[in-house]
Amino acid sequence: MFSVTDSSHEDSHNGLASYQSMKDSILHHLRYTLVHLPQQATPRDWWLALSLAIRDRITDDMVETQVSHTRENVRRVYYLSMEYLMGRMLINNAHNVGVYHEAKQAIEELGLDWEQICDEEMDMGLGNGGLGRLAACFLDSLATLDLPAIGYGIYYEFGLFKQEFLQGKQVEHPDTWIKYGTPWDVMRPEYSQTIQFYGRVEVSYDSAGNCRPNWVDTRSVMGVPFDIPVAGYDTKTVNFLRLWSSHSTEDFDLEEFNKGDYVEAVHSKVLGETISKVLYPNDQNANGKELRLIQQYFFVACSLADILRRFEVMNSDWSRLPEKAAIQLNDTHPAIAVVELTRTLLDDKHLSWETTWDIVTRTFAYTNHTLLPEALEKWGVELFERVLPRHLQLIYEINYRFLGDVEQHWPGRDDIKRAMSIIEEGNHKMIRMAHLAVIASHKVNGVAELHSQLLKSELFPYFDQLYPHKFTNKTNGITPRRWLLNCNEGLVQLFDQYGIENDWPKNLDRLRQLETLQDDEDFLTAFMDVKHQNKVHLAQIIKRECHIDVDPHALFDVQIKRLHEYKRQHLTLLNILTLYHRLLNSPELDMVPRVFIFGAKAAPGYALAKTIIHAINSVADVINNDTRINGKLKVAFLPNYRVSLASHIIPAADLSEQISTAGKEASGTGNMKLALNGAVTIGTLDGANVEILEEVGPENIFIFGLNVDQVQELDRHGYQPYQYYQQDEELKGALDWLCSGHFSPNDPHAFDDIRNSLLQGGDPYKVMADYRAYVDCQQRVSEAYQDKMRWAKMAVMNTARVGKFSSDRTIQEYADEIWTLPPYSV
Incomplete structure (x- = not known):
């Protein structure tokens, strides 16, 4: 574990550490860990020293947590995820261990700027979008609720990418977040694991005449674990996230080197380290x-080997594994774990198939995060056979036995067998990882009520009939520590001023007390004053990053999320063009001034998403420089969207854009973060928007557009996007204008792909069908915003009524209903 380098942390628990002991600890690390004197130290040196001082205050609790969990042989949940969008750790850890105010005071006493020091920290490049941020929120809640848990993932050397805009186009640069190390990890080489790839399977027989498949002629790679502590809020529990870094099992081929071929000598080392x-x-x-x-x-x-190693420390009966280990698959990315555990128990532990499969199906549970067919992972059988030949054999065996169950349930129905099979037949046979995950898990959950219903009715209808009690719902949540306590200090101070019970970061429903203030004009004014100050701060960031002056009195209309057609950033763009056209043709138009704020990355290979980014930036460039509209409309696309940037945008948002096509967004969590911070949602009846509507009430949200049934009805009757285009003059005008070359004079056809996708490409996400309802709904938004007290009340009621969307509630439901996981207080 982490070494304790300073005894000054002894009085730190429960927020009792004095700023003087924190100051001493910072100076101690600066001198003895970083070998700097204060007068030599850079802002990064001070950030490191501060981080190490806070890390000291986590260390003892982390040691005690892990020792007691092992000693008591507790049941743990193991969370497997390819992504963890952790963001920055310093402020979150300072709040969670109760030393935020002491740390801030100590830094200021040292004559330093708190925000400047905190801004030295780079976001951990361990995730992409909502799935990775959800995993990070879940780890926070698991520790806060004293639930024994370990997260597992990959220690990526480079994150997704660092985004820059050149002439309005997305350009990707390496995200070298770990280039100079991080104070939050610790290498644990004693727990390294060696795993195999490639090779072939040959059969031998043991002394009792039993067939024993042997996976031979493999290539090996070593996984070295790095642990990142996860401190709970206002508790002594400190769980950890274990991330695997890949290394070659052979550092150097001396024979090749002696032949004079240095490149070949280090070849296997390079291949091994490529994985992470x-x-x-x-x-x-x-x-x-x-x-x-x-x-x-x-x-x-690597993770399963680690889980089984930990199990064997205190247990010898493999049938008890499901009593001690609950493994959650975060989407299909880790679904191969099902087959790896089957292989280990069969081939290495020599258990029978029946015993093995019973253990597997009682151990795993699976969370589905998408309804998009293209996002459900499939792997070519040929690729699998080359990389994981033994696992392919086991997949065929699992599928053979499963299809036997299907035959018993639906005798002679080959069509149902084809629909449910793990193997998708065709010219290129594919392995359906979602089917594997469903078959092997004792529970399968969606992440919003609507999403979970659609899983059963649309995505897995036969599985739901075969396993009537397997599917359940666990609506996503967000940690209120990260997404209010850490990022909206003005609002936190306002809560204190008005006597809101100060345990709200652990009991988010306490904010219901704000409802008693909904008609208090002084409170409403103070609430919006906090919002205004947050907008002033964001305006400064926009000026620095985008070189655009925006008015904090304008309505801040925010759309921050991954760039994807189904999230419909291009629908927002069409509305921007509509408003711009109205302003140009009616200069005296009484329109609420708006600032449209975007943050999004497009996947490097997703050409249309990148075109949409280019289009938004090109339109923004024209609008922001057009003096004829008197600054009534501004568009800012902030580059390199990430957790730390979101923490500045979300508290400043007036309007939250959640406009995905109904039936396409599993849940969304940005909608929850924005509502918690007093943004009013404009959205479709999709994902968790449905439940936000139920919580905040129809008078405090703007709902528009087709619902799921109407979308399906359109598809059944042959959707004709061209009809909407021809029948709506403003829609036709906006789309034609976008593709006229006016916004891209050097390349008149730059945005033709957007037009083609909407008209010739069938408009799969119903942008044309929802345009008029969206534009009209935005007019209602403008009218509401002009009534300052009405808007303030709506904003307050959003903050007050979204307690349901705490990730603590979500995780408690997982613990009670899927994992059967009792808390353990250290």
Whole structure:
């Protein structure tokens, strides 16, 4: 574990540490860990010293937590995820261990700028979008609720990418987040694991005449674990996230070197270290797909070996594994774990198939995060056979036995067998990882009520009939520590001023007390004053990052999320063009001034998403420089969207854009973060928007557009997007204008792909069908915003009524209903 380098942390628990002991600890680390004197130290040196001082205050609790968990042989949950979008750790850890105010005071006493020091920290490049941020929120809640848990993932050397805009186009640069190390990890080489790839399977017989498949002629890679502590809020529990870094099992081939071939001498080392090199290798080509599969197996195999090693310390009866270990699959990326555990119990522990499969199906549970067919992972059988030949054999065996159950339930129905089979037949046979995960898990959950219903009715209807009690719902949540306590200090101070019970970060429903203030004009004014100050701060960031002056009195209309057609950033763009056209043709138009704020990355291989980014930036460039509209409309696309940037945007948002096509967004969590911070949602009846509507009430949200049934009805009757285009003059005008060359004079056809996707491409996400309802709804938004007290009340009621969406509630439901996981207080 972490070494304790200073005794000054002894009085730190429960927020009792004095700023003087914190100050002493900072100076101690500056001198003895970093070997700097104060007058020599850079802001980064001070950040490191501060981080190490806070880390000291986590160390003893982390040691005690892990020792007691092992000693008591507790049941643990193991969370397997390819992504953890952790963001910055310093402020979160300072709050969680109760030393935030002492740390801030100590830094200021040392004559330093608190924000400047905190800004030295780079976001951990361990995730991409909502799935990775959800995993990070869940780890926080698991520790806060005193639930024994370990997260497992990959220690990516490079994150997704650092985004820059050049002439409005996305350009990707390496995200070298770990280049100079981080104070939050600790290498644990004693727990390294060696795993195998490639090779072939040969059969031998043991002394009793039993057939024993042997996986031979393999290539090996070593996984070295790095642990990142996860401190709970206002508790002594400190769990950890264990991330695997890949290394070659052979550092150097001396024979090749002596022959004079240095490159070949280090070849295996380079290959071994490639696995954990970068998040999401480009899987548009064969090599990328192979590396992606290897990444998934690498972290899963290392993690399972670690889980089984820990189990064997205190247990010898393998049938008790499900009593001690609950393994949650965060989407299909770790689904190969099902087969790896089967292989280990069969081939290495020599258990029978019946015993093995009973253990497997009582151990695993699976969370589905998408309804998009293209996002449900499939792997080519040929690729699997080359990389994981033994696992392919086991998949066929699992499928053979499973289809026997299907035959018993639906005799002679080959069509149902084809629909449910793990193997998708065709010219290129594919392995359906979602089917494997469903078959092997004792519970399968969606992440919002609507999503979970659609899983059963649309995505897995036969599985739901075969396993009537397997599917359940666990609506996503967010940690209120990260997404209010840490990022909206003004609002936190306002809560204190008005006597809101100060345990709200652990009991988010306490904010219901704000409802008693909904007609208090002084409170409403103070609430919006906090919002205004947050907008002033964000305006400064926009000026620095985008070189655009925006008015904090304008309505801040925010759309921050991954760039994807189904999230419909291009629908927002069409509305921007509509408003711009209205302003140009009616200069005296009484329109609420708006600032449209975007943050999004497009996957490097997703051409249309990158075109949409280019289009938004090009339109923004024209609008922001047009003096005719008197600054009534501004558009800012902030580059390199990440957790730390979100923490500045979310508290400043007036309007939260959650406009995905109904039935396409599993849940969303940005919608929850924005509502918690007093942004009013404009959205479709999709994902968790449905439940936000139920919580905040229809008077405090703006709902528009087609619902799921209407979308399906359109598809059944043959959707004709061209009809909407022809019948709506403003829609036709906006789309034609976008593609006229006016916004891209050097390339008049730059945005034709957007037009083609909407008209010739069938508009799969119903942008044209929802345009008019969206534009009209935005008019209602403008009217509401002009009534300052009405808007303030709506904002307050959003903050007050979204307690349901705490990740603590979500995790408690997982613990009670899926994991049967009791808390353990250290």
